[in-house]
Amino acid sequence: MSEHDDEILGKAYDPRLMRRVWSFARPHRRIIFLSMALFPLVAALELLQPWLTKIAIDRYILPGDWAGLTWVAAAYLACLLGLYGLRVAVSYLTQLAGQRVMHDLRAALFAHLQRQDAAFMDRNPVGRLMTRLLNDVEAISELFASGAAAVVGDVLTLAGIVVLMLVLNWELALVTFALVPVLAVGAAYFRLKARDSYRGVRIRLARLNAFLQESLQGMSIIQLFARERREAELFGALNGELRRAQFRSTRFDAFLYAGVEALGSAAAALLLWYGGGQVLTGALTFGGLVAFLEYVGRFFLPIRDLGAKYTVLQAATVSAERIFALLDAEASVRPPASGARGFETGAPAVEFRHVWFAYEGEEWVLRDCSFEVAPGERVALVGPTGEGKSTIVRLMTRSYEVTRGQVLVGGRDVREWDLTALRRAVGMVPQEVFLFTGTVEENLRVVGGGAVVSREAIDRALQAARADRVVASLPHGLAHEIHERGQNLSQGQRQLLAIARALIYNPAVLALDEATSSVDPESEALIRAGLEELVQGRTSVAIAHRLSTIQTCDRILVLHRGRVREAGRHAELLAAGGFYARLYELQFGTGRT
Template identity: 45%
Template sequence: MDDKPTRDETRGLDRRLLWRLAGYLWPYRGWVALAFCTVMAEAFLGPLRPKLVQVAIDRHIVEGDWSGLQQIILLLVGVLVVEAGLSFVNDYLTQWIGQRAIYDIRTKVYRHIQRQSLRFFDRTPVGRLITRVTNDVESLSDMLSAGVVRILGDLFRIVFIASFMFMLEWRLALVTLAVMPLMMAAVAWFRRKVREQYRETRRQIARLNAFLQEHIGGMKIVQLFNREAEELRRFREINDAHRQAQIKTVFYFALFWPAVQLVSDTALGLVLWVGGLRALEGTLTLGVLIAFIQYVRQFFEPIRNLSDQYNMLQSAMAGAERIFGLLDQDTALPEPAHPVRVERLRGHIEFRNVWFTYDELPTDGQEPNWVLRDVSFTVEPGQHLAIVGATGAGKTTIINLLLCFYDVQRGQILVDGHDVRDYALRDLRRHIGLVLQDVFLFSGTVLDNITLGDPSIPFEKVQEAARLIGADRFIERLPNGYFQDVRERGLTLSHGQRQLLSFVRALVYDPEVLVLDEATSSVDTETEQLIQRAMETLLRGRTAIIIAHRLSTIQHADQILVMHRGEIRERGTHQELLARDGLYRKLYELQFMEQARSAA
């Protein structure tokens, strides 16, 4: 996923993105309309105050009308009180609307990420995805809360101020507007420069987050190989690129704000010059001149606000480009229009002439780098299939395809006679238990990591599954037992303990098919024997696919497949494969010699 949009994408992009963002405000359109009305009223009351001041001076102070002056003062106080009330309602209401819209967007982005196939995560850094869900979504907060309404409010305030000025004295109004070409030129220059810089700043933030996530997660390797100095140098380069992008943005603002102030002061000076001369000549009242001074100050205030809002808008547009770029990139496997419904699986599995590669299929006629080549096998209900082979032979890929983490390029995978693509993913995966070599535990309690927060699983069932596996021994020795908190990724537990919990997690859901991917390769001999005794009971009556590194754990499998470079080279029982004097026998003898040397 490329962070930098193409040239074509930058043309006319604002309107398209604004319309898409407006769609998230549509569910709250009634509240948005109410907020717009309050902003309109507030925008009208602001320019009304200088008009009341002009009336107070010319009609009451000059004339010595104390009674009329009191009425004008009371009216001014009333206007200020109503303005304050409208400001409170508007601020609260717009923030409420914005936070609801941000909640909807963040939920949609996370739901979209959850749906993606593993191919998407293979090529997308985790840090970049975190940036999308956090920084980029948060950049839309100000815009969706107060931004749009305030922009409209400031625009109408400018219209109301200009209307009052022309009604009061059209010549001075034209003098005030004479500086607008300079203002428009400064705004156009600022708009172009800041848009480019906000896009670059967002790109650098994504790089920074991706680097931090990867290297903090792999800190053990960094320290083990003494790479601290080199990785610090790389971090400084990325951090410096982000700093330079931010400083360049600040540079444009540092030029723009003085330019706006200079144009505003120029307009004020012209009004004082022209209006002052006319007041001395007696063709302009003092009240009108004072009112115009206030109008000039008010007129350029919303223009400055709009420039600040444009700052917010550009930040939001840069974030929106990335968010919608992510949402528009959908690699999720399509759900069938009429999925096969099943309460329980019989457990019949068939791979039929399956070819697969993790790369995109080339369009130039070249042969892909196939990970699986014409793989075919059948597992009958209740049978136990073991798969062995060297690293990279394609063992784990078979499991990934069975669970529809990826889709095959050629061939077909059948479960109970139906193509796996005809099942709803939720239904298919609900009936298959998976135990991986690299166990992932979430922050939370031991119980939460076993049930994954499913309240329908009774505590007694968890205890029974832990007892069958043998995990109850170490769980009950924990200070809080099943309610003991485990840190991120379960770092407070040993690898063997995490492996046992993954067994309990899989078995508590009572799957008809059990898949074990090197599930006993990282446990000690005592724990392995404990798991083996439990598996003899737990696997009875279930279809099982076992990827094994230790051949001693699969001697009783109904069928063993020997994989080599993506192909099935041998198949049979343990005894049949030993008798053939092929790859399996070589693997077995090599492992037996390694065990003998370790024992010596």
């Protein structure tokens, strides 16, 4: 989460954005309109109360009419109950609308993110995407729940109060209105200050968040290197900054609230004195004065809160802008509407034709890289670290788009393939095994396109991959829960499961990114046996870190400077004494075998 994410700046209202927000609110417009329809009723009842007080005093209390007074008191109570019921209904409806819009927005965003390619994920840190999905969506729902809707109600109430005060006594009304500019300026000043300090709070909260995330994830490392003290100091500093910022922001709020109270009381004192005089001269009834004081009390609050609502609107606008920018981001990997689903007969299983590729700008990872893999051929890819071996595998499954040239699978450009079909045709055993939170069985069943996998197929795959013993050793077998990307399994166990998972796909081409880090010898032997099973009778492209892989493959492709520099069998390449021979010596230690 960067600091930039949490700035609340910019315009508060943008008609184009609001139209798009409305497009999400439209399906729930009936709820929204219903709640809006209740606002005039709420305003009317709110204005009725002081008026009833006036009637009670002038008509019944002063003349001493008990029976009449009882009626007015009953009416007052009914008014109160009605107001209570309406407020509950309004709050229920606006919250309901807000939550539903929020739900739809989150769903739209998540669906959109699922369509994004790997390059998009590289560009957008997870923290930022989470902020969009959670905080920004929340800011928009606030607009429904407390912001825009409540403003309509406030304005109605204010207008009513102004009219009634003028009707009661216009001179007194004008005296009261004279105080409005003072309040407005004061409120605006404190609101601005409060907003600045609020932004400060958000920035510091984001910093603390980022720190905590890193620190907690690396806790075992921190303890291992005895860095607790230093981390605690860093945390203490960030924590203190947050406390100070938070305190600053509450101070402005306190000033604002107390200020409005004080102003209201001052107005009441002024009116008591001036209005009292009016009563004495008979220009105003006693009940009128009491009602007037009540109206004044209700007059300042909406003005005070208008500033808060403006902030809500501003935050929602900024959030809407970010959310829609995200929704508008087009994935560069866009599969055709009805793509190819199978191989062309006689075509090479995989072919790279003059492929140029860079993750960023002109930093070429592959430069004019060309090679072919025949159907059924077992190819090993070797090269120094960072040379682009994993990249080649990613391009085969179209996780990234090539810059120039073509990648073909089964004789068809990957851009012509249906994406799900392509990813089932090219099975991947990644270098870093990714397991989802869920049971082992769920992890094995994650076949694209919702294909049904039978229990027999799973058992067969587990057996073939030698992973059946892994599953048997788990306390709950296939129903064993995997946590945090498989941290509760050993690396060897995870790899065996990944191999089984790739076998369930039954892919035509296998792409193996062998793990660089070694596992224990027993797992190693199992994995080798599993892999052997995996590549039987299949086209395979293996990024080789194991001696056994390069010795048993049909052909070795040696990658250097972004292209295939040497190709051939292990013994041939060694005998040639070229780049491969040197690399082999470096990676596997011995020049012989």
